[in-house]
Amino acid sequence: MDDTSIIELYFGRDEQAIRETAAKYGSLCLRVANNILGCREDAEESVNDAYLAVWNAIPPAKPDSLRAFVWKIVRNQSLKRLEYNTAKKRLSGALVPLSELEEILTDGSPPPDVSAEELGRLISRFLDTQSADARCVFVRRYWYFDNVSDIARRYSFGESKVKSLLSRTRNRLKQFLNKEGYNI
């Protein structure tokens, strides 16, 4: 079923919408959640929470891309659960990539009027200037939260190359954000 039809099901409050969403995007959603949480059971719960969130969001939301919409909600739900798990000192999957991102941070604060959406646009602009290799590896690591060996296998790179690309891209992103006035 195409995305438009699935969205119509959501608007018609037909629960088949969730089943269709799960059938079409469930496997990737579960992978992302599992990457973040490092626990299959938590990942499944997180994905189910995400389906419910999608159900509650559409309508009124009418996303241009259902896939992007669902993935984003899954990612956010999983990160929330990760935060909860971490507070409870439960083992978590994405702590390593998250700690890598700390390299980009400084003690400063972002401009007060900047939203996460604007930061996303800025990071997108930065990524557009990078090589496809660097861009995709960065996204696989910090959006999908894939581990280094999985990225290396997916793209037929050596692990050292993946690590190198990540390190360089993080450094360049930090410089870019500083240059753009984001004191991070």
Added chain:
Amino acid sequence: MNKDFLIEGIGNIDFDIIDEAENYRPIRRSRAWIWASASAACLLIAGVLVFPHLIDSNNSIADNSGSVQGAGEASGENSDYNKIDEKVSVSITDDLQYILKDYKPVPEHKFYVRVYDANGAHSEVVWDTCLEPLGLTSDDKENFLKIGVASLTREQINTVKSSAQLNVVMDYGGEVEVTEEYLKTVNGPLKVWVFTNLGLDEALVGHEGEERISFAEEYIDEHFSEYEKDHGLNREEFEYFGIFTGTFTAELDKEKVAELLADKRSASISVSPESEEPLIDF
């Protein structure tokens, strides 16, 4: 900025970029190509060790019947490359330009050409349109189609000058095996060559021109630590030999060399005795 805000920001990057990462398939170079590249680099190093007599410092490019493919057109603004000879004006890739820095050409040296189509693949089509007109034999063709490498004479390379698709490597030929017995015959410090092969070949895809050189230097320096860790090498002792082949050279004590060679992981390390007259002055 706190980490959560940054993570949230990354969560908001354009979907096209997220989608690209899901579907992206980098151009792959075949294992054969990588081996061919590595072999060419090894042969180059080995050749320097085995055939020092081929290096005639009195030779000049003008004396050779065929011009060495040099850097003029491709890197005319780079003073290092122009040290070769002002008369050399054939376009080649940065890899060879770097290796050829201060190189004294010798007629016996061979050059190989790798040709790729727009998709980064070597193919019969490329052969037909680019190499066949050069009069290469069926054996050459078979070799080219198998590993993407063909052997050309200097005259043939001259004919295909300025083709951006050409990637030329040179090969001195020959092999050398450095053993403990060999080391016993040597006195004094040794010139050590380290062929690192740290994935530079793959990493360089998409990097061109001057940026390619700076990227390669940065990449190798960053990854050299793996060799430092494994073999106790000190990066500060080593100089670049061929940056694009990931090859370094240093003068080390004989004892240190023996130690390095005793390590099975050091198979890529070659040595040559340091003579009063340098074998080749890079």
